[in-house]
Amino acid sequence: MALIEMEQIRKSYKMGGDYLEVLRGISLSIDQGDYVAIMGPSGSGKSTLMHILGCLDVPTSGHYFLAGKDISRFQESKLATIRRQQIGFVFQSFNLLTALNALENVALPLLYQGTPPRIQRERAKEALTLVGLGDRLHHRPSQLSGGQQQRVAIARAIVSNPPLLLADEPTGNLDSHAGQEVLSIFTRLHDSGQTVVVITHDAQIAHHANRIIQILDGTIVSSQEVTHV
């Protein structure tokens, strides 16, 4: 069964008197355990699509089934619950809380799930170890390199084992070496059964995925399997 099913998703913003239609009828389906890259030029609507996929925003029209449930008309409070339970985000600009150390940043989603503090720490430590930062638990974001910060962000995204991992240009602020590290973590997560959706405009990065969806001006122009050699 498909984890994600989108039917004719439209999103428009009111600009002055006019409506600017950013997404113009997106329909797609992503299976559990899939690794999908969404590509497209700047301004084509990739981030807008990801915000809807990640329940940070709702579509103007259309249907979005996540794990079989139509959530396209959900209120913000219900969306917060879905984000808490089913989605992990990785952003281009890391978005770590600067006042907290790596361990505290990673434990944060568990805090909002009401996990007991001791278990929060244990699982945060496990997640950090998984991304190779078991020895940087008490570093502040400002004491970490960009690549390390992004790996902390990935640990935070997966610490509560969400079914869906979303990443919006996760390597956009990294050099190629750090970018490769991040991508290899994604590959590893996918290999262990994690559903991963990565947004990028870099074809090389997209080729790590199983499938590449191309969007242009708010519509899907192609969707092709990647053949790994």
Next chain:
Amino acid sequence: MFSQTLKVSMSAIWAQKLRSLLTMLGVIIGVAAVIALISLARGATQSISSKIEGLGSNLITVSTTTQGSPLSSSSTATTPLLPPGQLTAQEALSLGRVPGIARVAPIVAGSATFAVGDTTSSVGLVGTNAAYQHIMNYQLAEGRFLSPLDISSDANVAVLGSQEATNLFGAANPVNNVMTINGIPFKVVGVLAPKGSLFGQSSDDFVAIPWTVAQSVLGQTNISNIYLSAKGNANVTALTNRLNLKLLTWLGSANNFSVTTQSQILSTLSSITTTMQDVLGGIAGISLIVGGIGIMNIMLVSVTERTREIGIRKAIGASHGAILLQFLVESLTLAGLGGLIGIVLGTVISDVLGGVLGATTTFSASTALLAFGFSLTVGLVFGLWPASRAASLHPVDALRVE
């Protein structure tokens, strides 16, 4: 979850120490003011009421409100017939037969000039009798007080208040020395022990002589005041009624006299101090509200500054309630901390001020608790709007902010 939220709030407050302190300042000053003022006021009330009680046990004062008439104009009659509205000495002394009255001291008061050699002073002259010492709770420092014989024999003897004794005789013992009152020589027979002052008025700078002598020295036949003491077991209300009735028949109108008991003075005093505390509390309340507005202002700034943080928290699953709680706890912590600092500061201020002014201060735990509760309420009320603004931010909009 709550204890972790508290930790988050505390670290946010700690991260901006100076700003947090400035934010709390309004609440600190408000609470410190209320604590200091109220403990000073309560201390003052207690020392005043203990002094009033020290004035004399079961003291009842009768005052006439009409002016005394000169002796010459009414001395033609054999019985001293006074114009209506004035008390004679016989009438005053007859009050001693009213059931429940223990002692009566008629007062013939005026000001006179006292002299010893070249030293002169001009203070109050009190013409009275032997009962005065007991009714007013005076102790003797030297010699004796006026005796019944002094009164009946119109003796030119004087008893000095402690301060007046120092004024006229310096360090020397005045007893058995001679002084003049309005030029007439008097023998000093006693000096009273000091009693201190009340409402800024000293109880120690006067000279007491027999009332019979005072009438001729001051040239007046009427009695201006009467001090009475009630028996220990007397019903003061019934007693006051009986006195009122008698005085009404003598003096014609209730406008011509007043009867005051010590308990009336105390209850007037307590109503004054209650009003004073209410006014002080009100002023302090206003300053706390101003302090609350200060907290709200900073919390609004803080919400704006931390928009991105709020966006991140929401993206990883923080609910509306969790964000609301985070910012509410922060403003509550600021207000509560401000309240605690204010209580400590107010106690220190009232101690220091009490020491400087020589006043007693009384720390009141209930006032402190009330002030703390009020500052928490202020924190809650004024934290609600910023917190709900934070909680209502749209995650995508919040994340877009740099």
